[in-house]
Amino acid sequence: MADTKPIVEMKNIEKHFGSVIALAGVSLDIHPGECHCLLGDNGAGKSTFIKALSGVHAPTAGEIFYEGRPMRFANPRDAIDAGIATVYQDLAMIPLMSVARNFFMGNEPTRKVGPFRFFDHEHANRVTMEEMAKMGISLRSPDQAVGTLSGGERQTVAIARAVYFGAKVLILDEPTSALGVRQTSNVLATIDKVRKQGVAVVFITHNVRHALAVGDRFTVLNRGKTLGTARRGEITSEELQDMMAGGQELAELEGSLGGTV
Amino acid sequence: MSDATPLGAGDERIKQRSRLREALIRPELGGIVGTILVFSLFLVFAHDSGMFSPQGVMNWSQVSAQFMIIAVGACLLMIAGEFDLSVGSMIGFAGMMIAIFSVTLGWPMWLAIVVTFALALGIGALNGFIVVRTGLPSFIVTLAALFILRGFTIFLPQTIERKTIIGGLREAAEGDWLAPLFxxxxxxxxxxxxxxxxxxxxxxxxxxxxxxxxxxxxMLIVWALALVVFGHVVLTKTRFGNWIFASGGDAQAARYTGVPVNRVKILMFMFTAFVATVFATCQVMEFGSAGADRGLLKEFEAIIAVVIGGALLTGGYGSVIGAALGALIFGVVQQGLFFAGVESSLFRVFLGVILLFAVVLNTYVRRMITGER
Structure with a gap:
């Protein structure tokens, strides 16, 4: 990864909510084509951190460089336009709408007829079927409601959508936390496909095994601070687990649980 | 991906859907079945009552057209995830404002109509603005508007003219260029x-x-048909239509993909106010007067027509064609009972029963779409 230039560099990001310090100076860089896992327990500041990147929160202090230039996103739309897409765990899709309508939500293709612009359903349906086939999901028809898809398939549709619309950085917020084993492996396979296309993936999770399955580098957050970034092969699952929980207490817990956590 | 199926090959886990099931999840289905049923019933029981003579047809067509006009607005707003309970009061208010401007103040009719439309759109925008800004349920916000507008509709003519009905609109509209449009x-x-x-x-x-x-x-019927076509095309064939579905389906998910949810919702509140004013203008032109009690309960009738037409009360799903059929059922039954000589109060019983039936059916359909989840 050292040979490519980072697409995103975040330096000493701080975020305060009133008197609560959610982030106390976190730094991170992300390269194209890598899957950078952001690990941390609940409340560690993972979500706050990526919201600073996706334009939801403005950081209280610190700098964000995007493609080498300093950036400040006023809102999520700014970040999306710049190529930073976020797939949220449960807010990605609208179940009552068809896959094609969901896929093109906010980016509807239009066709001009006289002075009027119409939704180009033909184009939308064709592209949706193609993109879904690439990701290994066979749809009955593009009119199929998203509600009929499994949780893993919905995540995959959301990821395919973000990539199709030119995301260079893809932030996945706990995409596997609510999924079964098989669905999780489908989503991890999707992440792998996307990474190979040269997209930088930020994979947020608190499951060490999911992270180790696809991650190239691992950054652990704990109580709003980073405990450093490790490369694949430099760190074991036990060490990651340890760093996430803050060492001490988990060591005690693990003793009583016989190393099963 | 271990379990990925080869491209193009069907997934053996996907059951073929029967045609019937396909048809069942169309939002218009209830409306189509209901329309056929209602017409068959009246053709059998009231065919010789004059209901299907030219005058009879014109009679229930006009009543249905009235319902249709407000149902189109209520339908798009409901799909966008909101309600407007102030539609009935807006009808009364808009009619009264036209009368006050043209008769009391002596403005030319076209000016009275244009200013009233602007006023109504402003009130619709305010309703929408309060809803999206405060995050309060539109049910409460527009309930407040229902009382405020009705209050002014009674207060203004009483204060100015010492009566609650203002007449003389037909004379005031004589020779006007805009009035014949309504x-x-x-x-x-x-x-x-x-x-x-x-x-x-x-x-x-x-x-x-x-x-x-x-x-x-x-022109009432022309407006109704034009609004139905307009609403249907906007909803199903434009990108804005996709935004309406998205805003009502899940506002947060829609925002994340860049859909301007607030703008969509405010515009839909304005559209509802617009159709209410179209209704009001046609009505005062037909009657030649504006009354403080006009439009009572219309908001609920509009919502019922929309629900019969297959829209979900929770938003994100529905059809303008369905709502139009709901309005047609409404008009045909109301006037049909009259032609058949049935006590008119039974119409309300019918309404209640069919509303309950429609809501239960819609809930079932929704579960089918989302795969029984």
Whole structure:
């Protein structure tokens, strides 16, 4: 990864909510084509951190460089336009709408007829079927409601959508936390496909095994601070687990649980 | 991906859906079945009552058209995830403002109509703005608007004219260029010709002798059909239509993909106010007067028509065509019971029953779409 230039560099990001310090100076860089896992327990500041990147929160202090230039996103739309897409765990899709309508939500293709612009359903349906086939999901028809898809398939549709619309950085917020084993492996396979296309993936999770399955580098957050970034092969699952929980207490817990956590 | 199926090959886990099941999840289904049922019933039981004579058809067509106009607005707003309970009050208010501007203040009719439309759109925008800004349920916000607007509709004419009905609108509209767009009729020549060749009856006596009993299509019906076509095209064939579905389906998910949810919702509140004002303008032109009690309960009738038409009360799903059919069922039954000589209070019983039935059916359909989850 050292040979490519980072697409995103975040330096000493701080975020305060009133008197609560959610982030106390976190730094991170992300390269194209890598899957950078952001690990941390609940409340560690993972979500706050990526919201600073996706334009939801403005950081209280610190700098964000995007493609080498300093950036400040006023809102999520700014970040999306710049190529930073976020797939949220449960807010990605609208179940009552068809896959094609969901896929093109906010980016509807239009066709001009006289002075009027119409939704180009033909184009939308064709592209949706193609993109879904690439990701290994066979749809009955593009009119199929998203509600009929499994949780893993919905995540995959959301990821395919973000990539199709030119995301260079893809932030996945706990995409596997609510999924079964098989669905999780489908989503991890999707992440792998996307990474190979040269997209930088930020994979947020608190499951060490999911992270180790696809991650190239691992950054652990704990109580709003980073405990450093490790490369694949430099760190074991036990060490990651340890760093996430803050060492001490988990060591005690693990003793009583016989190393099963 | 271990379990990925080869491209193009069907997934053996996907069951083929039967045609029936496909048809069942169309939002218009309830409306289509209901329309066929209602027409069959009245054709059997009231075919000789004059309900299907030219006058009879014109009668229930007009009533249905009234419901249709407000149902289109309520439908799009409901799909966008909101309600407007102030539609009925807005009808009364808009009619009264036209009367006050044109009759009391003596403004030209076109100016009165234009200013009233602007006022109504402003109130619709305010409703929408309060809803999206405060995050309060639109049910409460527009309930407040229901009382405020109705209050002014009674207060203003009482204070200014010392009465609650203002007449003289037909005289005020005489020679106006804009008023015929709401109060006029089209195809008068065609109907005169139909009368002349004997296809429809003509008056044999009185000062209208020789004129056909139906002398044209009222603009009310033209507005209704135009609004249905407009609403249907916008909803299903434009990108804005996709935003309406998205805003009602899940506002947060829609925002994350860049859909301007607040703008969509405010525009839909304005559209609802617009159709209410169209209704009001047609009504005052037809009656020649504005009354403080006009439009009572119309908001609920609009919502019922929309629900019969297959829209979900929770938003994100529905059809303008369905809502139009719901309005048609509404008008045909209301007038049909009258033609069949049935006690008119039973209409309300019918309404309640069909509403309950429609809501239960819609909930079932929704579960089918989302795969019984």
């Amino acid at each position: 109060g006029g009729k089209i195809f008068a020549g065609f109907f005169q010709w139909l009368g002349d060749i004997g296809l429809i009856e003509t008056f044999s006596r009185g000062n209208r002798a020789g004129q056909p009993v139906v002398d044209g299509i009222p």
